[in-house]
Amino acid sequence: xxxxxxxxxxxxxxxxxxxxxxxxxxxxxxxxxxxxxxxxxxxxxxxxxxxxxxxxxxxxxxxxxxxxxxxxxxxxxxxxxxxxxxxxxxxxxxxxxxxxxxxxxxxxxxxxxxxxxxxxxxxxxxxxxxxxxxx
Numbered sequence: 764x765x766x767x768x769x770x771x772x773x774x775x776x777x778x779x780x781x782x783x784x785x786x787x788x789x790x791x792x793x794x795x796x797x798x799x800x801x802x803x804x805x806x807x808x809x810x811x812x813x814x815x816x817x818x819x820x821x822x823x824x825x826x827x828x829x830x831x832x833x834x835x836x837x838x839x840x841x842x843x844x845x846x847x848x849x850x851x852x853x854x855x856x857x858x859x860x861x862x863x864x865x866x867x868x869x870x871x872x873x874x875x876x877x878x879x880x881x882x883x884x885x886x887x888x889x890x891x892x893x894x895x896x897x898x
Contacts, residue, residue: 779808779831781887783879785838791817792859794846796836796879798887808834812848812857820862826855834887835880839873847871848879 779800786793795813807828815821829836829850839847844860849871856865877891 778803779834779881779885779887782813783887783889785876785879785889785891787816787859791815794838794857794859796848796887796889798834798879800831806830806832810836810850812855814857814859814862816844816859816862820859822862824855824857824864827853829853835878837871837878838876838889839871840876841868841871841873845873846876847873 779798782795782797784793784795793815795815797811797813798808799811800808808831809828810826812824812826813821814824826848833851835850837849839849841847841856845856845858845865847854847856847868849855854867854871856868857863858865875892877889879887879889882888
């Protein structure tokens with residue numbers, strides 16, 4: 764039994780379990796994506812979005828599962844307080860005025876803000892999009 768307890772951390776070591784945040788207006792207005800993989804042998808990761816605009820709202824929105832091999836979510840500004848996340852062919856739209864999920868868009872449009880993804884160390888991060896030159 765003791766050997767099994769010692770092996771438990773090894774079984775969990777390869778799991779994805781992290782969150783990354785895009786700050787809209789300081790830490791009071793943000794979108795956070797949480798990615799969790801129950802066991803290292805699972806091929807899918809559960810994705811949740813936490814929309815926050817304090818003090819008015821904070822809500823967790825379950826987005827579903829994605830294959831760990833395709834764990835990349837693009838983030839777009841789609842209007843005033845409206846944001847779209849896209850992973851491959853899947854897309855989700857949320858608004859942060861009331862922290863609610865909107866109908867999924869047929870076509871993703873808007874200003875690219877960045878990418879939620881695993882870095883080289885398998886840490887889940889948000890990487891801001893490169894700013895386009897003005898002029």
